[in-house]
Structure formats: C-alpha cells, structure tokens
Amino acid sequence: xxxxxxxxxxxxxxxxxxxxxxxxxxxxxxxxxxxxxxxxxxxxxxxxxxxxxxxxxxxxxxxxxxxxxxxxxxxxxxxxxxxxxxxxxxxxxxxxxxxxxxxxxxxxxxxxxxxxxxxxxxxxxxxxxxxxxxxxxxxxxxxxxxxxxxxxxxxxxxxxxxxxxxxxxxxxxxxxxxxxxxxxxxxxxxxxxxxxxxxxxxxxxxxxxxxxxxxxxxxxxxxxxxxxxxxxxxxxxxxxxxxxxxxxxxxxxxxxxxxxxxxxxxxxxxxxxxxxxxxxxxxxxxxxxxxxxxxxxxxxxxxxxxxxxxxxxxxxxxxxxxxxxxxxxxxxxxxxxxxxxxxxxxxxxxxxxxxxxxxxxxxxxxxxxxxxxxxxxxxxxxxxxxxxxxxxxxxxxxxxxxxxxxxxxxxxxxxxxxxxxxxx
Amino acid sequence: xxxxxxxxxxxxxxxxxxxxxxxxxxxxxxxxxxxxxxxxxxxxxxxxxxxxxxxxxxxxxxxxxxxxxxxxxxxxxxxxxxxxxxxxxxxxxxxxxxxxxxxxxxxxxxxxxxxxxxxxxxxxxxxxxxxxxxxxxxxxxxxxxxxxxxxxxxxxxxxxxxxxxxxxxxxxxxxxxxxxxxxxxxxxxxxxxxxxxxxxxxxxxxxxxxxxxxxxxxxxxxxxxxxxxxxxxxxxxxxxxxxxxxxxxxxxxxxxxxxxxxxxxxxxxxxxxxxxxxxxxxxxxxxxxxxxxxxxxxxxxxxxxxxxxxxxxxxxxxxxxxxxxxxxxxxxxxxxxxxxxxxxxxxxxxxxxxxxxxxxxxxxxxxxxxxxxxxxxxxxxxxxxxxxxxxxxxxxxxxxxxxxxxxxxxxxxxxxxxxxxxxxxx
Numbered sequence: 001x002x003x004x005x006x007x008x009x010x011x012x013x014x015x016x017x018x019x020x021x022x023x024x025x026x027x028x029x030x031x032x033x034x035x036x037x038x039x040x041x042x043x044x045x046x047x048x049x050x051x052x053x054x055x056x057x058x059x060x061x062x063x064x065x066x067x068x069x070x071x072x073x074x075x076x077x078x079x080x081x082x083x084x085x086x087x088x089x090x091x092x093x094x095x096x097x098x099x100x101x102x103x104x105x106x107x108x109x110x111x112x113x114x115x116x117x118x119x120x121x122x123x124x125x126x127x128x129x130x131x132x133x134x135x136x137x138x139x140x141x142x143x144x145x146x147x148x149x150x151x152x153x154x155x156x157x158x159x160x161x162x163x164x165x166x167x168x169x170x171x172x173x174x175x176x177x178x179x180x181x182x183x184x185x186x187x188x189x190x191x192x193x194x195x196x197x198x199x200x201x202x203x204x205x206x207x208x209x210x211x212x213x214x215x216x217x218x219x220x221x222x223x224x225x226x227x228x229x230x231x232x233x234x235x236x237x238x239x240x241x242x243x244x245x246x247x248x249x250x251x252x253x254x255x256x257x258x259x260x261x262x263x264x265x266x267x268x269x270x271x272x273x274x275x276x277x278x279x280x281x282x283x284x285x286x287x288x289x290x291x292x293x294x295x296x297x298x299x300x301x302x303x304x305x306x307x308x309x310x311x312x313x314x315x316x317x318x319x320x321x322x323x324x325x326x327x328x329x330x331x332x333x334x335x336x337x338x339x340x341x342x343x344x345x346x347x348x349x350x351x352x353x354x355x356x357x358x359x360x361x362x363x364x365x366x367x368x369x370x371x372x373x374x375x376x377x378x379x380x381x382x383x384x385x386x387x388x389x390x391x392x393x394x395x396x397x398x399x400x401x402x403x404x405x406x407x408x409x410x411x412x413x414x415x416x417x418x419x420x421x422x423x424x
Numbered sequence: 425x426x427x428x429x430x431x432x433x434x435x436x437x438x439x440x441x442x443x444x445x446x447x448x449x450x451x452x453x454x455x456x457x458x459x460x461x462x463x464x465x466x467x468x469x470x471x472x473x474x475x476x477x478x479x480x481x482x483x484x485x486x487x488x489x490x491x492x493x494x495x496x497x498x499x500x501x502x503x504x505x506x507x508x509x510x511x512x513x514x515x516x517x518x519x520x521x522x523x524x525x526x527x528x529x530x531x532x533x534x535x536x537x538x539x540x541x542x543x544x545x546x547x548x549x550x551x552x553x554x555x556x557x558x559x560x561x562x563x564x565x566x567x568x569x570x571x572x573x574x575x576x577x578x579x580x581x582x583x584x585x586x587x588x589x590x591x592x593x594x595x596x597x598x599x600x601x602x603x604x605x606x607x608x609x610x611x612x613x614x615x616x617x618x619x620x621x622x623x624x625x626x627x628x629x630x631x632x633x634x635x636x637x638x639x640x641x642x643x644x645x646x647x648x649x650x651x652x653x654x655x656x657x658x659x660x661x662x663x664x665x666x667x668x669x670x671x672x673x674x675x676x677x678x679x680x681x682x683x684x685x686x687x688x689x690x691x692x693x694x695x696x697x698x699x700x701x702x703x704x705x706x707x708x709x710x711x712x713x714x715x716x717x718x719x720x721x722x723x724x725x726x727x728x729x730x731x732x733x734x735x736x737x738x739x740x741x742x743x744x745x746x747x748x749x750x751x752x753x754x755x756x757x758x759x760x761x762x763x764x765x766x767x768x769x770x771x772x773x774x775x776x777x778x779x780x781x782x783x784x785x786x787x788x789x790x791x792x793x794x795x796x797x798x799x800x801x802x803x804x805x806x807x808x809x810x811x812x813x814x815x816x817x818x819x820x821x822x823x824x825x826x827x828x829x830x831x832x833x834x835x836x837x838x839x840x841x842x843x844x845x846x847x848x849x850x
Contacts (some may be wrong), residue, residue, distance in 0.1 A: 023478050095494045095589055112814075117491055117590025251680040251699065314491075380584055384813060391790030398700070400792075408792065415609045416795075420813050421583040 041320035046075035049325075050090075050103040052308075053080040060341035064334045068325060076325070083308075090118050094315040101316040102326060107138040107307040110146050111380035119311045121146050122323050130332070135347035138307040138375030140218050147309035148326040149347035150338070154303045155200060155272040156369040157290045160283060163267035167290030167365075171238075174268065174293045178247040181267045192257045193270035195239055195248050196397050198389035200270060203292055203301030205235035206374065212385060213377050222381040222422070225413060227389065228406035236393075236402035243397045250397040273345065273366050280362065289365030291372065300372035307347055307375060345370070384416040429530055437527035441520045448523025452530055456539050461519055468512060479505025486580070487592045495580075495593035503572045507564055577820035584814035600821040610818070613795035613805070620706070621801040625775045628713040633767060635714055636721025637759070641751075643722075644729045655726065662719035670783040673712050674699075677784075700789050702798030709799055713780055717770065728762045729755070768837045772830050776803045802826050 051061050058080060065076040079100065081089055086103050093099040105113065113119045121144035128136060128145075135149035159167055163181060168174040174191055181190030194200045202212075209231025214224035226232060242248045254271075261269050262282035270292065279287050292301040310326040312319060328334065335346035336354060345367060346352050352370075357363055376382065392409035396402050432452075441448030446461030483502025487493025529536065537545065547554070578600055580586075580593045604610050643654050661669065676683045677698040685695050698708045732755065740750050760767075781787055781804040787797030796805045802822060810819040 023481065091587070091589070095497065112584060112587075115584060115590060116587040249680045251678055253678075255675075256678070256681050383584075387808075387812060391792075394700075394788075394790045395792060405792075412609070412795070416813060419603075419607060419609055420815055421581065421585040 041318070043072070044074060044318040044321055046077050047102065047318060047322055047325055048077045048079060048100040050079050050081045050086055050100040052083040052104055054342075057338075057342045057344075060338045061329075063341070064329055064337060067334070068328050071328070072321075072324075074321060074325070087113055087116070087118060090313065091116055094118060094313060097315070099313050099315045101313055101318055101322040103311050103313060104150070105147070105309055105311050107147075107149070107309050108376040108378050108382060110139065110141045110309075110311075110378040111382065113311065114141055114146060115380055118314055119146050120314045120316075120319065122148060122312050122326065124148065124327075127327055127331075130349060131330070131347050132349040132352060132370070134305050134370060134373060134375055135307045137218065138305065138378065139309050141378055143218060147311035148323075148330050149307045149309050150330050150335075151308040151344040152305055152347045152352070152370055153272060153274075153308070153345060154305045154366060154370050154373045155270060156292055156303070156365045157268055157270055158261070158275070158279060159268045159288055159290065160261070160264060160266065161286045161288055162264065167288065168268060168293045170294045171296055175247075177267050178242070178245070182247050184246055184249060187260060187265055189260065189266045190247065191242075191268045191270075192248055192252060192260065192266050194252060194254055194257065195242060196250070196252070196390065196393040197254075198386060198393060199304060201235070201239055201393060203303040203373075204238055204295070205232040206302035207295040207299045208232070208234040208297065210235055212382065213379065215377075220377050220379045220381075222379055222417065223414075225410050227385075227413070228403070228410045232406055233403050236396050236406060239393070240396050240399070240402055244399065250394075273343075273363065276343070276362050287362065289362050291365055291369035303369055303373040304376045305370055305373035308344075381417050381420075381422060384413055384420060388412040388416065429533065432527060432530045434524045434527035434531065437523040438520050441523035442516075445516055445519040448520070449526065452523065452526040454526060454536065465516075465519075472508060475501070476505045476509065479503075486594060487588075490592055491589050493589075493592060495582075495588045497588075499576055499580075499593070500569075500573060503569055503576065504565075506572075507569065511561075574820050575824055577816060578824045580817055582816040582820075583818075587814075596817075600817050604818065604821060609795045612793070614822075616794065617796050617800055617802055617805050620799065621775065624706070624710070624801055625771055628710045628777075629717070629771045629774045631710065631714040632717030633721050633770065636718040637725050639718065640722050640725035640729060641755070644726060658722055659719045661715055662723070666716055666779055667783055669716060670712065670780050673708075674784050677708050699785055702789055702791060705785055705789060705799050709780060709784060712784065713774065713777065716780070717774070721767075721770070724763055724766060725759055728759050731762075732758050765838060768834060772834055775801075775830055776826065777801070778803045778807065782807065 049065070051058060058078070061078065065078060069075055081103075083104060083106065086105060087109060090099055090103060103119075110119075124131070124136070124145050131149050132152065135152055136145065139145050139147050139149050157167055164177055168177055178190035181188060183189075202210075205211075205227065209226075210229055211226035213220040213222050214226060215221075243250050257266070257269055257271070258275065258278065260266050262279060264283065264286075273289075276289075292303060294300055310329065312322055312326070316322050330346075330348055332348050332350040332354070335348040335351035336356060338344065339346050339351065339357060345357065345363060351357070352367055357367055388409040392405045395405045437448035437451050439448075440451050444462065445465040446458040446463075449455075449458030449461055452458075478498070479501040482493070482495075482498025483505065485498075486495040487498050526536070579595055579597060581596045581599075582593050585591065586593055604614055639658055642648065643651060643658070648654070675681075677685075679685060679695070679697050679699050682698070684698065689696060696704050698704050736754050737750060740754060745753070778801075781799060781801050785797070785799060787800035787804045787808070789798050791798045796808065800808070803826065806819045806822050806826070809815045809822070
C-alpha cells in the first residue's frame with residue numbers, strides 16, 4: 001500500500017515536470033528581409049567578415065578593407081577562418097549571435113549552405129553586368145543569386161617550352177606529343193594529368209555532350225544525370241586510350257605529376273593555376289600556359305569553373321551594408337589589387353579582361369579557358385558525385401568497359417542521393 | 425526528549441517529502457532541517473525551471489519552428505536537463521529516505537542528534553564521496569554528455585537535407601539501423617566492411633604482438649651484446665610520428681613509382697599491385713601496421729621480462745626443463761598476465777585505427793558495386809559518410825555499433841584478466 005502510494009506520487013511528480021509546455025511565444029515566422037538600399041539602412045559601426053586563412057589573401061584584403069573604412073567610416077573586423085571550416089562554424093556561431101556579416105565560400109557549397117539556411121540571397125542589381133556570366137551563373141541557385149563572386153578558377157594546359165615549342169592546339173597535337181615524348185621506362189612523358197580524378201577529366205566528357213546534372217534555365221534537374229550517355233562514354237574511351245597506349249601510368253597522382261613536371265621530364269600537364277608558383281620556381285622562363293586543346297569534334301573541352309564568393313550570412317543584422325561592402329570589394333579596381341597581391345583571377349569581367357591579366361603569359365591561358373568552362377553544379381547532390389565517378393575512372397584506367405562502368409556509377413550516384421535523404 | 429509516538433506515520437512523512445522536499449521533515453518537527461530543504465528545492469526550481477522546461481520540451485519535439493529553433497542546441501540542452509534532473513532526483517530520493525528514517529525514530533521515541541552533530545557525522549562518513557563529487561559531475565558533462573549526444577543522433581534523421589537551422593530534426597526510432605541492414609547500398613557494404621575490420625584487427629594486432637614478443641625475448645637473451653643499441657634501433661619506428669611514416673610508406677608502395685616495386689622487388693622480377701589490388705593493399709596495410717605497432721609491445725615486454733626472477737629459471741634448470749618448457753611455463757604466463765590489459769587496448773586501438781587506413785590509400789582501391797573502398801574499416805567508412813555525404817545519422821548509428829562491439833570485447837576480456845579481478849584485494 002505504502003509502496004503503491006509513493007509510486008503513484010512519484011509518477012504524478014514526473015508527469016508534472018515532463019508536461020512542461022515548452023517556450024511561450026507567438027508562432028510567427030521570422031520575416032524575410034525587406035530589400036532596402038544601403039542608404040536607407042542605419043549605418044553600422046562595424047561589419048564582421050570571415051576571410052580564408054591564407055597569408056597572401058589576407059594581405060590583399062586588408063588593404064581593400066582599409067579603403068572601405070576610409071570611404072564609409074564602417075570598421076571591418078577581419079576574422080581568418082579556413083574556407084573549408086566556415087560553414088560548419090557558421091552553423092553554430094550564427095544562431096549563437098557570434099557569426100559574421102559576410103563570409104567566403106567556393107560556389108559549389110551554395111546548395112548545402114542554402115539547405116542549412118545559413119545565407120540570404122543578394123540582389124546584385126545594377127552591377128550584375130560587371131561580373132562574368134560564368135561567375136553569375138555559378139552563384140545562382142534556385143533562380144536567386146547567393147553572394148557576390150570574387151575569384152574564378154579553372155584548369156588548363158601547362159607546357160615546358162624546352163620540350164614543346166608551342167602549346168598543343170588540338171587533341172591530335174596533344175596525342176602526337178604524347179606518342180613522341182613518352183618513354184615510361186625513363187620516366188619521360190609527353191602528357192600527364194590526374195586522369196583518374198573526375199574534376200580534371202570532366203571537360204573531356206562534357207566536350208562530347210556529357211553532363212553531370214541537366215541544367216535548364218539556371219536550375220539543375222538532379223534526376224537527369226548525363227554521365228553515362230554517349231558523349232560521356234566517348235570521353236571515357238578517350239581517357240582510357242591514354243592509359244591503354246601507356247601515355248599516362250594508371251598510378252599517377254598529383255604529387256608524382258608535379259614532381260616529374262618540375263624535374264623537366266614532362267612536356268604538357270593539365271592542372272590549375274595554384275601550381276604556377278612552384279612550377280615557375282622550377283622551370284622559370286620555360287614555363288607557359290594555354291587553354292585546353294580542342295577536341296576532334298571541334299568543341300573546346302568544358303572545364304569545371306570554381307568561383308569563390310562573398311556570401312551574406314542569414315544572421316547578419318546589417319544586410320544592406322554588408323551587400324554594399326561585398327560589391328565594393330569586388331569592383332574592378334579592388335579585384336585587380338587582389339589579383340596583384342594574392343594572384344587569383346577576378347570574377348569581375350572588366351578586371352579579367354584588363355591588360356594586366358591578359359598580358360600576363362601565365363594567367364592568360366586560364367583566363368581564356370574560363371570562357372569555355374562551365375560552373376561546377378552548386379546543388380548539394382553534387383557531393384554524391386565525386387566518389388562514384390572517381391572510382392569509375394579507376395576502373396576505366398584498369399581497362400574495364402567504360403559504358404558498363406559509367407552506368408554503374410550513375411546508378412550508385414542515384415542510390416546515394418536517395419540514401420542521403422534527398423526529397424524526403 | 426521526544427516520547428514514543430505510534431500515531432506518527434513514516435508513510436505520511438515520505439509522501440509529504442515526495443511532494444516537496446522538506447515537508448516531511450516539518451511533519452517530523454525538525455523545523456530547521458525542513459526549512460533548509462525547502463529553500464534548496466525552491467531555489468533549484470526557480471533557477472532551473474526555465475532551462476529544464478525548454479530542455480525537456482526540446483528533447484521531445486526537437487523544435488517546432490525552423491530558423492527559430494535549432495534542433496542540435498535543443499537536443500544538447502535536453503540532454504543536460506536530463507542529467508540535471510537525474511542529480512535532482514537523487515537528492516530528492518535522499519530527502520525522502522531521510523524523512524522516513526526520522527519519522528521512524530520519532531515513532532520509536534528515539535532522540536535526534538542536533539543539526540550540527542548530524543552535519544559533522546555526514547562529513548566524517550561521507551568525506552571521500554564529497555570530494556569525489558565535483559570530479560563526477562565534470563565526468564558526466566565531459567564524458568557522458570557527448571556520448572549521449574552521439575547515441576541520440578543515431579535515432580534522428582540528421583543529414584544534409586535535415587540540417588538545422590533551416591530544417592528541424594525528427595526522431596525516427598530504429599529506422600537508421602533498419603536501413604543499414606536492408607537498403608542495398610548500405611547492406612552489402614556494411615557486412616564486407618565489418619568482415620575486413622575484424623580480420624584487420626585480429627591479424628595486424630596479433631602480428632605486432634608476436635613480433636614484439638619475439639624480438640623482446642631475443643634481445644633479452646644474456647648472450648646478446650650491444651643491447652642498448654639494438655633496443656634503440658627497434659624502438660625507432662615508434663619515435664617517428666605515425667602519420668609521417670604512413671605517408672612515406674604510401675609513396676614507397678606506389679605500384680609504378682614506389683621504391684618497393686622499383687628498387688627491391690624488381691631484383692626478383694616481381695611487380696606487385698600494392699595500391700590497386702584490394703588484396704595486396706590489405707597485405708601492405710598489415711605489414712605496415714606490424715612495423716608501426718611492434719616497438720610499443722617490444723618496449724612493454726622488455727620491461728616485464730626484467731622483472732621475472734632469475735631464481736625461477738634456475739629452479740627450472742635444476743629440474744631439467746627445456747628451453748621451450750621454461751618459455752611456456754614461466755616467461756609467457758608472466759608476461760601475458762602483466763600486460764593483458766594493454767594488449768587488449770592494442771586490439772581495440774587497431775579496430776579503430778583510422779590514421780593508417782585513411783592516410784595510406786584513403787580506404788582504396790575502389791571495388792565495383794560497393795559503397796566503401798576495398799580496405800575501408802568501419803571507422804574510415806564512418807568518416808567518409810560524415811564528411812563527404814553528410815549522413816550524420818548513419819554515421820552515428822555505425823559509431824554506436826562500433827562502440828558496442830569494442831566495449832563488449834573489452835569488458836569481456838578485462839573481466840578475465842587478473843589485473844582487474846584483483847581490484848580491491850591488494
């Protein structure tokens with residue numbers, strides 16, 4: 001009896017605590033931001049900006065931020081956070097009120113960021129035309145522009161003028177170089193690239209009509225994957241022929257390629273401008289760059305273009321001024337300054353076509369390639385593509401049937417997209 | 425002095441105390457104690473009411489309005505609330521028991537100690553516990569809370585498409601575990617990864633222990649000269665940071681450009697696909713782990729071997745024991761008893777040896793029709809899931825399984841080793 005009584009009372013108490021009815025608040029969605037112009041909004045004392053943790057980039061930005069403070073009187077608090085860690089940090093700092101007004105991300109993360117509700121769209125307004133079309137497309141997601149593009153980046157051809165006097169214009173040129181100059185036993189190669197890395201191989205798929213996700217009017221249809229269509233298979237066969245002919249060893253990695261090229265053993269490599277510094281140091285004047293060679297159907301290979309972007313935090317209290325700030329940082333003058341100090345190609349069209357860049361022999365090749373490139377898809381489903389495609393390329397390198405391998409990879413991608421919870 | 429009072433009922437005291445701490449004590453006419461309890465409980469409720477209220481609500485609902493509620497924060501607050509409530513409940517129960525004991529005393533008419541006396545008594549008797557408490561509280565928040573958080577995630581739908589703050593999490597019960605064994609891309613992969621993980625753990629660890637033991641015995645032989653030098657050399661692999669070693673090995677094992685195929689095996693006309701064939705990658709991994717792991721075991725055994733008394737061997741010699749008999753009956757049991765817990769940790773460590781798998785070949789090479797690489801062990805697969813495909817819920821579910829396996833083995837083994845059996849009987 002006593003036990004029953006105490007048990008009953010215990011239960012009453014527990015229910016009393018558990019039935020606590022949660023927070024009281026008026027159930028109202030937080031309002032979307034009304035787009036005011038900077039002039040109408042109250043001027044904040046300072047803006048917090050997360051920049052990538054890189055010395056040269058920080059150096060360049062410090063000057064630009066200084067100029068903005070002189071112009072408007074708004075202090076800019078620069079916080080260095082590695083680009084790769086920013087979204088994770090923002091997801092925690094933003095709600096806690098410690099986040100930035102502006103952060104910096106590669107455009108292919110936009111899908112994730114929007115899904116997590118970390119960024120607000122930015123109205124580029126009358127300056128939209130100042131940025132290169134590829135860059136604007138890259139930051140467009142669901143029909144809205146998220147962020148202001150700062151830097152564009154793609155890959156192209158580097159060649160050693162000692163071994164080949166001129167850049168290969170077509171794939172045939174390139175194959176001839178490979179045939180003549182390759183002597184695998186002596187570690188000499190005519191042409192090398194990371195041919196089992198989907199990022200670098202994609203242009204050869206796309207040049208024949210392959211695509212990752214069908215893009216219609218700026219929207220990606222993730223149910224339509226074009227990585228096993230005829231074009232993609234044709235591209236894969238081309239890549240496989242390099243392995244079969246022994247032009248490229250299937251064990252190739254980026255490190256090995258860089259090592260051989262800087263030793264002067266390789267005539268042509270395909271890689272990105274981030275290697276310019278180390279290549280130049282090793283090869284000096286013999287180094288030159290060019291866009292990717294034209295395919296046998298007359299098309300330029302469509303390299304992936306990455307765009308690094310200033311994005312507007314959804315938690316920012318000073319959205320109008322933050323946008324004003326982003327536009328200032330990416331204007332022609334500041335983009336050029338950034339290029340000169342940090343060495344990255346601007347997304348600002350006027351800056352990109354400025355003589356300072358087009359006359360720089362090592363950058364010109366990439367600047368030209370960008371117009372043939374296409375932005376990496378920015379939908380979150382893209383993250384499921386890399387691994388299956390990387391694996392498929394390994395199988396292709398080993399000599400498996402491209403059509404079968406690619407169909408399997410596409411199936412895996414679809415399964416992975418489904419298993420990751422998309423559409424639920 | 426209070427007299428026996430049969431009408432004083434302990435049940436009433438308990439019930440009152442249950443309702444609110446201190447009421448039972450008041451009923452027992454221990455007014456100061458009662459007031460003290462009431463003040464403590466009241467201040468607890470006033471201070472924590474809001475936090476616990478939102479915490480429990482959040483734990484149940486995981487938030488209701490996207491962007492305003494953050495499921496992850498709510499989940500953590502909820503777990504903290506549960507821990508705080510557990511503490512409070514323990515104190516509350518102590519209060520009820522106290523009320524009952526006092527009531528019984530009053531019933532029997534026994535005298536009460538004064539408040540100061542009972543405080544002193546509690547201090548004397550509870551001294552060790554009082555000093556352990558702060559540590560215990562820290563432990564709960566530092567060790568138990570993250571574990572609870574991970575376990576909770578395994579029962580939610582936390583993935584890229586359900587990421588706060590834009591989207592809220594939901595409780596999904598055992599669905600993640602069901603998916604793991606029913607959806608094709610998880611199922612086939614999960615079992616092959618699990619199988620390799622077990623083979624890897626057993627083979628690599630056993631080999632490193634065997635090699636360590638063998639070398640320790642050799643070096644310990646009195647006839648060996650330059651002991652110090654040999655020991656130093658044998659411990660070198662341990663001295664270089666493992667990740668550096670692994671990266672160097674990854675370069676050395678490269679099929680075409682690595683030193684092993686190029687400089688060593690080519691002498692015999694061999695070229696083994698170390699990095700591109702899953703079988704040979706597994707062999708390479710086991711060899712490297714043996715090389716990386718034996719110095720620790722070697723050092724451990726060398727130490728223990730010094731402590732075996734010479735007399736035993738002399739006695740064995742007199743009895744005419746053979747070398748093997750001496751090893752079987754004296755050395756081995758001695759060494760194993762002394763080191764068993766550490767050796768078990770070696771197994772557990774290798775079960776989760778993420779570094780070597782990730783750094784050597786990133787779990788590669790790829791295998792057709794499988795969601796993980798040919799040499800991925802569970803932990804590296806989990807890493808992949810979390811960071812490349814953002815399946816936090818599945819990662820948590822698999823981690824939970826890993827945790828259960830490892831702790832299961834560890835508990836079983838620890839209970840059988842002497843070092844733990846003898847706890848308290850020193």
